[in-house]
Amino acid sequence: MSFIEKLLNAARKNGSLVCVGLDPDPSQMPEGVSVLEFNKAIIDATAGLVCAYKPNFAFYEALGADGFEILKATIDYIPDGIPVIGDAKRSDIGNTARAYARAIFEELGCDAATVNPYLGYDTIEPFMQYEDRGIFILCRTSNPGAADFQGLRLGDNASTLFEIVAKKAELWNEYGNIGLVVGATCPEELKLIRQQHPDMLLLIPGIGAQGGDLEKAVRYGVDSCGEKAIINSSRQIIYASKGKDFAAAAAFAAAQLRDRINGYRNK
Amino acid sequence: MSFIEKLLNAARKNGSLVCVGLDPDPSQMPEGVSVLEFNKAIIDATAGLVCAYKPNFAFYEALGADGFEILKATIDYIPDGIPVIGDAKRSDIGNTARAYARAIFEELGCDAATVNPYLGYDTIEPFMQYEDRGIFILCRTSNPGAADFQGLRLGDNASTLFEIVAKKAELWNEYGNIGLVVGATCPEELKLIRQQHPDMLLLIPGIGAQGGDLEKAVRYGVDSCGEKAIINSSRQIIYASKGKDFAAAAAFAAAQLRDRINGYRNK
Numbered sequence: 449m450s451f452i453e454k455l456l457n458a459a460r461k462n463g464s465l466v467c468v469g470l471d472p473d474p475s476q477m478p479e480g481v482s483v484l485e486f487n488k489a490i491i492d493a494t495a496g497l498v499c500a501y502k503p504n505f506a507f508y509e510a511l512g513a514d515g516f517e518i519l520k521a522t523i524d525y526i527p528d529g530i531p532v533i534g535d536a537k538r539s540d541i542g543n544t545a546r547a548y549a550r551a552i553f554e555e556l557g558c559d560a561a562t563v564n565p566y567l568g569y570d571t572i573e574p575f576m577q578y579e580d581r582g583i584f585i586l587c588r589t590s591n592p593g594a595a596d597f598q599g600l601r602l603g604d605n606a607s608t609l610f611e612i613v614a615k616k617a618e619l620w621n622e623y624g625n626i627g628l629v630v631g632a633t634c635p636e637e638l639k640l641i642r643q644q645h646p647d648m649l650l651l652i653p654g655i656g657a658q659g660g661d662l663e664k665a666v667r668y669g670v671d672s673c674g675e676k677a678i679i680n681s682s683r684q685i686i687y688a689s690k691g692k693d694f695a696a697a698a699a700f701a702a703a704q705l706r707d708r709i710n711g712y713r714n715k
Numbered sequence: 716m717s718f719i720e721k722l723l724n725a726a727r728k729n730g731s732l733v734c735v736g737l738d739p740d741p742s743q744m745p746e747g748v749s750v751l752e753f754n755k756a757i758i759d760a761t762a763g764l765v766c767a768y769k770p771n772f773a774f775y776e777a778l779g780a781d782g783f784e785i786l787k788a789t790i791d792y793i794p795d796g797i798p799v800i801g802d803a804k805r806s807d808i809g810n811t812a813r814a815y816a817r818a819i820f821e822e823l824g825c826d827a828a829t830v831n832p833y834l835g836y837d838t839i840e841p842f843m844q845y846e847d848r849g850i851f852i853l854c855r856t857s858n859p860g861a862a863d864f865q866g867l868r869l870g871d872n873a874s875t876l877f878e879i880v881a882k883k884a885e886l887w888n889e890y891g892n893i894g895l896v897v898g899a900t901c902p903e904e905l906k907l908i909r910q911q912h913p914d915m916l917l918l919i920p921g922i923g924a925q926g927g928d929l930e931k932a933v934r935y936g937v938d939s940c941g942e943k944a945i946i947n948s949s950r951q952i953i954y955a956s957k958g959k960d961f962a963a964a965a966a967f968a969a970a971q972l973r974d975r976i977n978g979y980r981n982k
Binding site: 471473504506507509510511512513515516517520537538539540541542544545547548550551555564565566567568569570571572586589590591592593594595596597598600601602603609612613616658 | 738740771773774776777778779780782783784787804805806807808809811812814815817818822831832833834835836837838839853856857858859860861862863864865867868869876879880883925
């Protein structure tokens, strides 16, 4: 089964476009709960409410030597029908990109990965070769610094860099396994990308703690069938409570987000 | 001591601009030698011939759960006077970039890190805050795909994206700890960057297996004192022999490269 089929199946089964970002930060977690226990409790509580999980590798690497094992155990714990997006934002030259793709897809067993396009085609190609996995190319990111370079107008027809990246991504998409990352914090850019790429899968971070507009993220992000948009929330869900009720609070926040999204989807 | 002082000290003491890339690929290594044994033997054999070491994290991540420990043990083994550049090419939004910086500088103890500029200022800033460490921003990389985006020209003043990245990097360089990565495979671009940024530290990959022109890399890359260029070679040095003499062969290759570079430096 391809990544996109797995994703659409999970989204339809759970009636949800919510992706939960599994970004463990010990300073935000309830006391006396290990990172793996925390992740497992969040997964148990939310697995029926999401279309995907997205662990960001930085938070595991910051845990030191145990980080890799905790990340792998977390990924292994996620139920089979729910895809895992390895948010690694890797970027390197061909033979090195191959090593990263092997690490993310083979060692860790992720269903998809995020990659940074600055190095061009040969940094993407080794990931694409895993035809049953997904690749999300950073296009217009959700952070304030995104405007520094992504918003520059370049080339013969003065398109913005992020539009050029999106066009190249579509051109490169021979196996149909490439999607784009476009932040909810920049709704006009999201609208533009969806208009220019009506069928591509979009991973949309930036709602919640980053302040993106949820209604616009949904209405501009989905395709003509109300699908192919993955709305990520990390901190707003997993840190909904710092008490013993953290898992129940996460489930409540995820269900609430799912319902709000579905309200906007059906408009 | 700042990263730049540590680097210049090592380069002057060893009379070398050579950086050895510690990129272990078990398929290229001598049989019966573990990755850590391999790295230690390479370090023992070359520590008097280099100005820095640069482990690329991809090769360690591809080793799975042991990768982090092997990377950390490798970094710990490098003699104190020789700086370690963590080649991670990370890129993420502010709070996540902080986690990556902590992983690379605190957990692993690297003296410097490579970062990808696509996400803009807030992906760089958390690294910069470690004022005694170095940050190398990818500017014009050595791979074929580099032209896809880095070579695009801005509409109004016709600067290329990589030149704009370099200008921003210099603007952001309030602590003096930012350098640039510019590939030896694009000597004209290297010449341009050195002309525009006479004092910045340049990390130059792409000679050896990637086919960059060594003489141009040195002559265009160094500053007016013949310094501030770090010429990286990985495969050409560490895989100089697949036999029992691999460490001696690596030392010979590193010494030869050092001498060729010094010949061009003094022209």
